[in-house]
Amino acid sequence: NGSSALAYAAVAGHLDVIRALSRHGADLDTAGDGGQAALVSAALVKKWPSLQLLVELGARLEVRDPSNRTALMIAAMHGHSKTVSSLLERRAMLEARASDGSTALVVAAK
Known part of the structure; x- marks a missing residue:
């Protein structure tokens, strides 16, 4: 489906796989062919444990999806308050802007 192995593991909640991939040098911020990095993918599907582990392992909070949205924007857009x-x-940068100029505050208000 174009996802990186790390993004797939994050979405599936496979924490041991995330740890193993990281230990073996996987780039935590690389997007798969679909354009989504693991942190953004985890935020999209509300996989809190995956997201927390990725951050602890050093994933960049400001990694972007193809629409230039951060994990914070994605989580706000979907009402994932935790x-x-x-x-x-x-x-995480509250004032970061997506391609359309919106911020996490703007998408949360919609």
């Missing part, structure tokens, strides 16, 4: 709170606690 994920939003966690990303903000870790200092």
